[in-house]
Amino acid sequence: MSNALPTPQVRSERRVLSVLVDNVPGVLLRVVALFRRRGINIHSLAVSVTEDPAVSRITMTVECPAALAESVVKQVRRVVEVRRVRDVTDAPRTERELALVKVNAPAGVRSEILEAAQVFRARPIDLTEKTVTLEVTGSPEKIDAFLNLVARHGVREVARTGSVVLLRGSATT
Amino acid sequence: MRVTTVETRKATRTISGAQAVVRVLEEAGVEWIFGHPGGASLPLYDALYDAPRIRHVLCRHEQVAAHAATGYARASGRFGVCTATSGPGATNLVTGLADAMMDSAAVLAITGQVVRANIGTDAFQEADVTSITTPITKHNALVMDPHALVRTLREAIYLCQSGRPGPVLVDVPRDVFQTQIPEELLDEPFEPRRRPVTKGHPARIAEAAEAISQSRRPILYVGGGAQGASEPLARLARRCRIPVTVTLMGKGAFDETDPLCLGMLGMHGTAYANYAINAADLVIAVGARFDDRVTGRLKDFCPHARFIHIDIDPSEIGKNKPAHVPIVGDAREVLEALEPLVQPPDVEAWWKQIEEWRTRYPLRWKPGPLLKPQEAIEAIYRVTRGEAVVVTDVGQHQMWAAQYYKCRRPRTFISSGGLGAMGFGFPAAMGVQFARPDALVVAIVGDGGFQMTMQDLITAVEWKLPLKIYVINNGSLGMVRQWQELFYNQRYSAVQLRNPDFARIAEAFGAVGIRVERSEDLEPALQRSLEVTDRPVVVDLIVDPEENCYPMIPSGQSVKEMILGE
Numbered sequence: 001m002s003n004a005l006p007t008p009q010v011r012s013e014r015r016v017l018s019v020l021v022d023n024v025p026g027v028l029l030r031v032v033a034l035f036r037r038r039g040i041n042i043h044s045l046a047v048s049v050t051e052d053p054a055v056s057r058i059t060m061t062v063e064c065p066a067a068l069a070e071s072v073v074k075q076v077r078r079v080v081e082v083r084r085v086r087d088v089t090d091a092p093r094t095e096r097e098l099a100l101v102k103v104n105a106p107a108g109v110r111s112e113i114l115e116a117a118q119v120f121r122a123r124p125i126d127l128t129e130k131t132v133t134l135e136v137t138g139s140p141e142k143i144d145a146f147l148n149l150v151a152r153h154g155v156r157e158v159a160r161t162g163s164v165v166l167l168r169g170s171a172t173t
Numbered sequence: 174m175r176v177t178t179v180e181t182r183k184a185t186r187t188i189s190g191a192q193a194v195v196r197v198l199e200e201a202g203v204e205w206i207f208g209h210p211g212g213a214s215l216p217l218y219d220a221l222y223d224a225p226r227i228r229h230v231l232c233r234h235e236q237v238a239a240h241a242a243t244g245y246a247r248a249s250g251r252f253g254v255c256t257a258t259s260g261p262g263a264t265n266l267v268t269g270l271a272d273a274m275m276d277s278a279a280v281l282a283i284t285g286q287v288v289r290a291n292i293g294t295d296a297f298q299e300a301d302v303t304s305i306t307t308p309i310t311k312h313n314a315l316v317m318d319p320h321a322l323v324r325t326l327r328e329a330i331y332l333c334q335s336g337r338p339g340p341v342l343v344d345v346p347r348d349v350f351q352t353q354i355p356e357e358l359l360d361e362p363f364e365p366r367r368r369p370v371t372k373g374h375p376a377r378i379a380e381a382a383e384a385i386s387q388s389r390r391p392i393l394y395v396g397g398g399a400q401g402a403s404e405p406l407a408r409l410a411r412r413c414r415i416p417v418t419v420t421l422m423g424k425g426a427f428d429e430t431d432p433l434c435l436g437m438l439g440m441h442g443t444a445y446a447n448y449a450i451n452a453a454d455l456v457i458a459v460g461a462r463f464d465d466r467v468t469g470r471l472k473d474f475c476p477h478a479r480f481i482h483i484d485i486d487p488s489e490i491g492k493n494k495p496a497h498v499p500i501v502g503d504a505r506e507v508l509e510a511l512e513p514l515v516q517p518p519d520v521e522a523w524w525k526q527i528e529e530w531r532t533r534y535p536l537r538w539k540p541g542p543l544l545k546p547q548e549a550i551e552a553i554y555r556v557t558r559g560e561a562v563v564v565t566d567v568g569q570h571q572m573w574a575a576q577y578y579k580c581r582r583p584r585t586f587i588s589s590g591g592l593g594a595m596g597f598g599f600p601a602a603m604g605v606q607f608a609r610p611d612a613l614v615v616a617i618v619g620d621g622g623f624q625m626t627m628q629d630l631i632t633a634v635e636w637k638l639p640l641k642i643y644v645i646n647n648g649s650l651g652m653v654r655q656w657q658e659l660f661y662n663q664r665y666s667a668v669q670l671r672n673p674d675f676a677r678i679a680e681a682f683g684a685v686g687i688r689v690e691r692s693e694d695l696e697p698a699l700q701r702s703l704e705v706t707d708r709p710v711v712v713d714l715i716v717d718p719e720e721n722c723y724p725m726i727p728s729g730q731s732v733k734e735m736i737l738g739e
Contacts, residue, residue, distance in 0.1 A: 022366075026303065026315075033308055074488035080332060080366065082313045 010065040011145065013044070015089045017073065018173040019058040020167055022081040023049055030079045031058060034072055040064045044097070044140075044162025057173075059164050074080075084173060092168040098137045098161045101147065102126070104154035105132040113153060120146045131156060187353035190322050190345065191220035194283065196359055197326045199226055203254050205245065205607050206230065207238035209265075211258025212286025212298060216350035230607070230632065235262050236601040237629045239269020243278040244604025247587050248562060250401065250611075252279035252334050253604060259285045260298030263344070264305065268594050270340045271309040271588045275591025276422060277397060279338035281329055282310075288348040289317060300345050311339030311582075317351035327363040336369030337398070337486040369485060373502035373510060381481045381498045382458075382514035388455035389416050390477075390523045394438070394467075397422030397590070398460015398504050400583045405508035406459065407431075410731060413517040416527055418446040420461055421571075421590045427581035430559070435527070436536070436579075437442060441572040444534035444737060449527050450475055451732045452467065457481045461503045463493035464591065465729075473631040473731035483507050534724075536576055540558045543717035544568060544692050546645050550577040553643060556699040561615040562605050566598030566622035566653040569722045570645035572595065574617045596625030599642055602628070606638045613641070613703070620646040620672050627675075630682040633709040640709040641702050644675050647718040659736075679711035688713045 021027045028047060035042055043061045052059050062069060069087060076085050079096050101122070106129075113132060114124060122136035136146050140163055147155065167173055188196070194217060198206070207230045210218045221229055232238040235257040241641045242253030257263050263284040273280040275663045287296040303315045312332050315326050322345065379506040385391055393415050399406055403426050410417050410433050417427045418438040427434055434444035450456060461467070468474040471493055482496035483504055484488075490499040500507050538547035550573050553561075563578050565571040565588040587605055589597035602616035623644055633640055654668040676686030685705050689712060690699045702710040723738025 013260055026307075029304065030307055032247075037308065071488070071492055074492070078311075078486065 011064055012063050012164040013089075015062050015064065015066065015087055015139070016093075016095070016163065016165055017060050017061070017062065017069070018086050018088050019076060019082060020050070020084040020173065021056050021058060021079075022083065023054055023056040024081055027056070027079070027081045028058065031076055031082065034075050034079075035062060038064075038068065038072055040068070040072065044160070046162040046164050055168065059162065061163055075117060086173045088165055088167065088173060093165050094168060095139055095163050095164045095165045096137055097140050097143055099143045099147070100133060100135055100159045101150065102131050102133045103150045103157040104130060104156060106168070109153055113150060116149055120149075122146060186356040188356050189216065189220065189350065190319050190352050190354060191216040191350040193323050193354060193359065194326060194345070194350070195220045195224045195227065197330070199224065201330050202251070203227055206254045206256055207232055207241040207245070208256035208365055209233070209235050209238060209258070209262060209521070209605065211262045211285060213259035213287055213347045213507050214256060214260060214262070214350075215285075216347060217256065217283070217285065217345070218713045219587050225321060226508070230603075230636065231634055232553055232600070233628050234626065235265035236268050236596065237603075237626050237632070239266045239280065239282065240272065240371060240594075240597050240600035240626070241604035241607070242280045242282075243273045244564060244587055244601030245275075245608045246273075246338070246604075247276070248584050249604040249608035250584060251608075252281055252330065252338075254281045254283070257285070259287050259302070260300045262298075263302040264300055266342075266504050267305065267309065268592075269597070270306055270342065271465065272589050272592040272594045272597060273340040274309045274311065276589065277338050278340065279334045280340040280656045281333050282340060282342040284342060284344045285350070286315065286344045286346040289346045290348075292346065302342070306342050306402055309340070310342050310600055313342040313344065315344040316346070316349050317347045319354050320358060322349060322354065323358045324361070324363065325701065328365065331363065331365050335365070336371075350368040369508050370501050371485065371503035373483070373500040373507035375510070377498055377500045378507065378511050379514060381500060382511055383645045384455055384479060384481060384498055385413065385415070385457065386516035388517055388518045389520070390452060391518060391520070392453040392456055393417040393427075394420070394450060394456050394458045394461050395423040396420045396459065396461025399423055399426040400460075402459065402504035402508050403427060403583045405505060405512050409508060409512040409515065412512070413515055414524065415457070416524070418442070418450055420464070421468055421575055421588055423461065424575060424586035425583045428581045429579035430581055435531070437575050439464075440469070440726050441576065441722055441724065443536055443576070444735060445527060445530040446723070447726065447732045447735060448530045448534070449519050450478075452526070453478045455479050455481065459483045460485070462489045468493065469726045470729055470731045473733070494667070511716075537721075540692075541717060544690065544695060544715060546573050546575055546647065546714075546716040546720055548692060549643070549645060549695060549716060550574055550617070552695050553617065554578050556696060556703060557613055557615060561613045562609060564588070564598050564602035564605055564614065564616045566616075566618040567593045567595045568650070569620045569647070569655065569720075570617055570651070571618045572652075572722045573645070578617075587690065593620075595622035597622070599623060599640075600626050600629060602640050602642070603638060606640055609637075616640055617643045620641060620642055620644055620648065620670055620675070621650045623675070624672075627678070630679065630684055630709065630711070634683040636708050638709055641704045642709060642711045642715045644711060645716055646672065646675065647716050647720065648672060649718055651718075652722070656685075658721070660727070675711055675713040679709070684708050685710040686713070687711070688715070690715045
């Protein structure tokens with residue numbers, strides 16, 4: 001057992017957290033404040049109501065040492081409106097993110113972009129003379145790869161939802 | 174947000190939101206409210222006018238109200254109530270709430286808020302108080318739905334006391350206070366959302382018992398969470414002859430006059446307590462949180478020990494030091510289950526070592542031509558026969574009080590530990606005296622901290638509180654001065670205090686004021702202060718300004734770097 005606190009030398013890693021909370025105002029602030037306090041940057045954050053309208057799910061990805069994430073998770077559990085917290089980083093899970101990508105697409109390169117989009121199963125959802133907006137869904141890595149691919153055409157704007165996660169099989173968070 | 178519509182309720186009788194608040198407080202047995210009124214809380218004060226069972230203590234500053242509620246809570250084991258109006262009233266509570274949060278005091282704060290229609294418009298005396306207090310309260314709520322008021326307040330009263338206690342703030346817009354709501358809302362039963370785990374896991378408890386039985390150098394490290402567990406704690410320590418060290422917050426949870434007790438540990442703890450815990454092979458932490466003022470440099474703290482960590486707050490376990498045997502639960506319940514399972518370990522050699530340290534490195538101070546602060550604390554201890562409830566402010570005097578005033582019973586040493594909030598001592602002592610009207614309550618304060626809240630002397634005079642306020646007056650911000658002396662090449666920057674005559678100030682307020690400059694006047698003055706029973710007494714004790722507080726483990730260092738002093 002390690003005898004030391006997480007220090008800056010300890011490697012930061014991506015942790016994926018799933019938090020079920022009462023669907024009331026102010027909960028998000030409480031949860032997020034606990035990460036801010038430790039100087040942990042939140043890479044993505046997705047919040048929405050669940051199958052139970054009284055409950056919301058917060059899915060967040062953070063970059064920090066695992067032990068620090070564990071310490072903060074315990075503090076998140078103290079928040080009165082928090083029902084469950086789980087660090088699902090190491091659990092078998094399905095993880096998806098959706099991105100809207102607006103790419104420069106003058107007539108000459110438009111078909112090339114749309115071809116690339118097909119490979120990534122990205123759907124065009126808006127088209128102008130100069131641009132095409134594509135909707136792409138998948139793991140964050142897949143979305144990164146797609147953005148890299150179309151980067152040379154000039155990406156005007158990107159909106160990403162942040163990851164949402166469910167455990168595989170019949171397990172629930 | 175879920176909204177309950179007004180129209181759907183068939184109200185037979187209605188009462189105002191403010192009246193409902195008063196009813197809920199009465200049901201909860203509230204006798205005292207510490208507060209200051211203002212525009213947004215006018216309806217609440219109007220309802221209090223008709224509530225003879227609840228008495229309101231008008232404090233001259235809301236910070237005082239919050240600290241008084243904290244003192245009340247910590248001395249009584251019940252919850253304390255404070256109230257303030259919107260905006261500046263509520264922001265003045267902030268220090269008190271932060272203190273209550275750090276030291277786990279059961280405090281309910283009710284704040285007025287601007288009317289709902291004006292929230293968010295920068296209205297007169299508006300502040301976003303629930304946002305401001307989110308990190309310094311256990312929970313808080315802005316009541317936008319008048320029908321949720323009763324439920325929210327009941328939940329707040331439950332939460333501030335349950336599990337690990339803490340401050341809970343309920344922010345009530347003025348028009349919510351004024352809205353008529355069905356009286357039958359008061360009949361709805363309250364069910365908490367969740368209940369804390371209080372019973373320790375039996376397998377863990379068995380593991381802990383085994384670890385203690387096998388240990389050779391065990392030590393009990395007792396924090397504020399053990400204030401309600403003193404009986405099973407004493408049984409365990411005495412039957413197994415386990416040495417006990419207490420934190421500032423744990424003082425009183427175990428009888429400090431018992432030879433088993435090594436006194437306080439940490440930055441200004443006794444040398445023998447620090448040597449002992451750092452040589453221990455097993456540390457049994459009870460309701461303590463491995464604060465940096467206790468541990469110093471974490472990686473060097475107790476290098477040979479395994480840790481049993483008993484705490485009701487799971488987030489404390491493993492936060493600073495990994496626990497080999499973590500036990501989540503109420504300290505009393507856990508110790509009651511644990512104690513009978515422990516076989517007394519062989520501690521003969523261990524005690525021999527500890528006694529050697531205790532003899533070799535006792536707490537000590539040297540008499541001099543000037544009155545010494547330690548001399549003053551020892552005299553206070555003598556004249557009060559160790560029976561007082563001691564409340565301190567923050568600084569050198571606080572550490573001397575912790576070192577030299579030995580506490581025998583739980584909830585008899587009240588100090589701002591975690592936050593270290595100067596200005597805490599005197600207001601908290603008022604709250605203590607309200608909670609325990611027959612107790613001898615002593616506030617040991619510094620000349621710096623007292624000036625932060627002493628305007629409320631008038632409140633203590635008004636209520637005829639027989640408080641003894643002993644000002645350890647060294648004419649400086651002593652602890653800061655000490656650090657500047659030791660770590661900043663004696664470059665004394667902004668630590669000299671030009672003080673008023675505290676005795677004359679006391680007299681002006683209608684209290685008794687006594688000034689002591691020489692050792693020979695000390696005891697007679699203290700004796701005189703004890704004879705006053707109908708008003709507060711301020712004894713201004715002019716002490717040696719050069720005296721430092723030792724032993725000292727400098728911040729972020731370990732027991733190896735302990736400065737023992739002369």
